[in-house]
């Protein structure tokens with residue numbers, strides 16, 4: 269399993285369908301440094317983790333060594349971990365409630381660090397899933413940007429595993445456009461080709477690059 273070849277074949281696919289400016293986030297959760305190093309040595313910039321604690325254990329040293337790296341928080345974020353998240357991450361994809369927006373805004377102002385945000389939307393209306401409900405999206409977006417001064421660059425979705433990802437991607441692509449946002453965080457190992465049809469700009473790819481997680 270060669271992570272560089274795996275990464276290149278995704279890049280090659282994107283090139284062949286003539287898309288540019290697509291960012292591949294290598295989702296390195298559960299994987300150790302030695303698995304990640306080939307990509308870092310190759311000059312890759314975007315990496316994703318889903319737990320604050322794991323990122324804190326793994327990335328401070330690597331970020332020192334590779335200062336261009338941008339680290340993406342793609343997992344659920346509890347507001348009591350917001351401060352630590354801001355220290356280590358450059359992008360947060362899971363902004364989905366007011367309390368979290370309040371704390372992030374406060375902590376970010378205290379540090380002066382510039383973080384970019386995606387608002388996560390619960391497109392499948394699944395009660396147990398993260399993400400803001402569709403009906404609340406537009407108000408929540410105004411709240412985050414106008415009242416909390418958060419730099420929201422796009423929407424993020426984890427589609428339900430029901431075979432209808434195309435429908436959810438279409439919805440999010442339209443919602444993104446209606447808010448005038450430029451970036452869309454959709455597309456994982458199993459559905460990134462579909463996501464690219466719906467204007468994905470940040471793909472979050474784990475197992476296709478690193479192999480299966482145990």
Ligand SMILES: *Cc1c(COP(=O)(O)O)cnc(C)c1O
Pocket residue numbers: 295297318342343426456457458472473474475476
């Ligand atoms: C783990 C994870 C991914 C990557 O999943 P793969 O199927 O391994 O590509 C993408 N997005 C989120 C939010 C994740 O937690």
